[in-house]
Amino acid sequence: MKITLISVTDDITAFGLRSISSYLKKAGHSVRMIFLPQPFYKGQLSAKYPDNIIDEAVNLSKDSDLIGISLMTNHFERAVQITQNLKKHFDIPVIWGGIHPTVKPDESLEYADIVIIGEGEETLQDLTSKIDELHKVKGIYFKDTSGKIVKNEMRPLICDLDTIPPPDYDIEDHFVIEGNKIYNMNVPLFRKYLARTYKPDTYYTMATRGCIMNCSYCCNNFYSRYYSEQKKFRKRSTKHIIDELKAILKKFDFIKVIAYSDDSFFSISFDEMKDFCIEYKKNIGMPLQIPGVSYWNFSEEKLKLCLDAGLERIRLGIQTCSERTNREIYKRNVSNKKLLDIIKTIDKYKSLMEPPMYDLILDNPWETDDDIIETLTFLIEIPKPYHLSLHSLTFFPGTELYERAKKEKLIIDDLNDVYRKYYCDFKRNTYLNNLFLRFWLWNIPKPVEKLLINKTLISTGLYRVTNLMINFIRLIELFFKGLKSLFRGNLSSIYSYLLERINTYRITKSLYKTSRKTAKK
Template identity: 35%
Template sequence: MKCLLISLQANAYVAGLKYIAAQVRARGHDAKILLLPGYLEPELHPAIEDFIRDYDPDLTGISLMSIEFYSAKNLSYLLREKFQTPIIWGGVHAIVKPEECIKYADYICYGEGENTVVSLLDHFRDKGKDLVPALPNIWIRHNETVIKQDAAPPIAELDHLPYQEYLPQYYYGFHNNKIYNFASAPRLFRKYALYGGTCHMMITTRGCPFNCGYCANASLVSVYGRKVRERSVENCIEELKEVRKDDFVLYINFQDDCFFVHNKEWIKRFCEEYKKHINLPFIVRAIPTMLDKEKLSLLKDAGLSIVVMGVQSGSDHVNFNIYDRKVPFATVKNAAVLISEFKAVPYYEMIVDNPYETEENMMETISAMSRLTRPYTISLAHLTFFPGTPLTQKALDDKIINPEAYLNRYMVDIDYTYLNKLLYITPYIPKSFINLLNRPSKSRNLTHSLLTHVLFFIIKRTVEPAVYMFLIARSLNYNMNQVIRTFSGYWRSALSKLLFNYLSKSDLQYSKKLTYFRKHRPSLFESDPHITEK
């Protein structure tokens, strides 16, 4: 049986689909992955139609995060006009809003897709497509009725799954009205891959030990449970040995919610093997309370370059009571000292535009951040009310957002307010300046405003990229070969730091497209059809 797996994401990092395709192929079926970046057109392009007709799949899968809901709805309509092939939706949005998704697909995958897709293809092969499959993890729309089947237990042995490849042979993409095989056109793949394709995105665990009020994990734990599942060191290193064969891969970007969930023994063995066989700089994510000096020291010795750490707010009240995130700022301060001590690049993520936050909370955040060990970099994200989170439920109950808030506004699209700008430049200006400018609106005058706006404009284009580049060079122990390769290979990203953020650019383009089609194709945005449940 043949399965076409489609991503509508703006960039080419499609970990979930790579895992599913690898498993489908390992179990004797065939799979192709097709990237249709941000596709929202009113017609199916002839090149896409021809590609699908040539491949003639038995099943078409569409992967979606919440922001891709309308693209997935649109594409499903377009595919149905031309093909009879059953459609399955999967991914985070199918888990957090299954009732909504099943209205547009024949099946939805309510959990991990690797075994689910294989079971469905086996069922088609053995019993045909007309018999309703009795399979866990699958919801079915049959004669305008929904059949809900129980979620399958999460995959216990992640080591049993085939490895995720950097650039599989069967990965295709739609670009300039043509379909290209990415493996035969790697430059094109790099155009769509984040950071110019210099990073392999790797995941060594599934699950997060935290349950913050704004995060999709609150829904995901109801399907996957709370236990963080981990891969063995050997399994991770074997995947990386393959990836390392591609000369273009300069960094390994570990996407685990917190790399420090691994115990010391695991990290020690990982670092030994990593140094021996891989020896590339790498990036990890950390939760401040879990950062540990011994682990950090081992990781640094093995090539740790960047630590991405969620801070969210400098106010304990906001973190504890609004975000339900029990991470005192004191632990952020301690973690920042350690990250600096080991000369990794500190990259702190903050959430802004929170309607529940007061001006005092925001000023407290700026003052707290100004006390962190320098140099460091920060990124600001708009508080997006993703579906299925406790915070979104609260905001809906309080009637301060509409249910589609997450489709109208992107995380990268922050409000350029006085205090947001001041927070953004906090790592780069003297503390005395921050104290002078960090004041409530009623006590600000024209000089404060002008100074903040001018500093923001200049720093974003000059000081910030310079600090970023210095930090990268320092984290690489000034190894000139690696530094030059980073900035030449990584030029798209490095340069984009000077001009705009690359990820935000594609997200904002997609956002503009959505606004355009909302106006010109209102039928796509009408409310969902009614169907009954069984």
């Protein structure tokens, strides 16, 4: 069969879709992949594609027997746009897969012909041979001839990840947006897209799938309930992982860093970690980046193994240091003492790696100022330097927090309040959120930091004065940065900064208008 797989996410690593492609190719199908990354920020709330891009994607797909589109919630409108245009031109079955169709199958079937629930490799392969007997394919929902939604039996998670070949990087069968056109992928283009990630020339992959935790805001919260009887966390064998890396390095000799984007890489056992690290050091020996570190899977012994293998950066999910929020809202049973112990352990090895990255979630409507101050107080106590990855709490469908937010009418309109919300766009204009940035980016003496979060300062409204002072210093800082760029002739950085400010202003204004309109309704 000829199959076209379309990725509408902003990240061309698209691990899931590439795995499906490899799986289908192994079964003898011909697969073409089209990557349509389009940054979600930069003033584009819905970030739809220009007409000519849609026309080109439609044209490229015209000889397909099946078209698969993988999407997350934020890319819903793009998937709708492409699907509607594909349907306008031909009658090829369009299948949606990914986390959004999995948690919102009924809504997805308003546009797609078939929806894959859960992991797609086995389901799509099964579907290719039973396209006229859809009721026999486990793990799909579809509409029958009367328009009624048929919900087939669920397909279990794939237990043995080694049955899936490594992700498809046969770039000759791949296409990607570049400027205002879609081009055949080539090495310079591929490299250019990789450079958009944290570090240029980094190869991103995954060694595991799933997570045993079920934090109330995370997609694993849905999976833990949906697959309640199954083992959620699964790992590829070391040989499978190393073979993938060897093949990739042979193909793309410019790769200099290997990064894992697993949900919980550190959940593998000590012995598995040891095995991986020994083989990695022996066969790959490149700088290594690992996120997926959490309070419940961290151990100093595993960290030491990774450092010996070349670990250059670690990323720890903290989310909040309000023990109440962690316990009562996020379902994360962790004390600040435990978090502090982990951070101090990481700090012991700071000379061997880059400053660690800590994930935090802001804009939680159920957090009080006291909760936020608890997190800021924690930041004052931990060793610097560190990087913060700050997110705005987003109520993704399928999670417990989505249901709670719906019930409490915090979500009035899914499209505007959730799908179009960019989870990195936290509110920058609140005093306490501003302090997260300042504590991270400025070297403020501890006593001053403590003063800035003084409760009297906040309750009496005096914080407005300090906020003004902070913003004034920020303005001066920006002025000198701009001046420096001007003297260096680096006009592009000034232009990018101004563009970003204008776009942020546009987004905020548009969100404000939308929420006012919705509130009026």
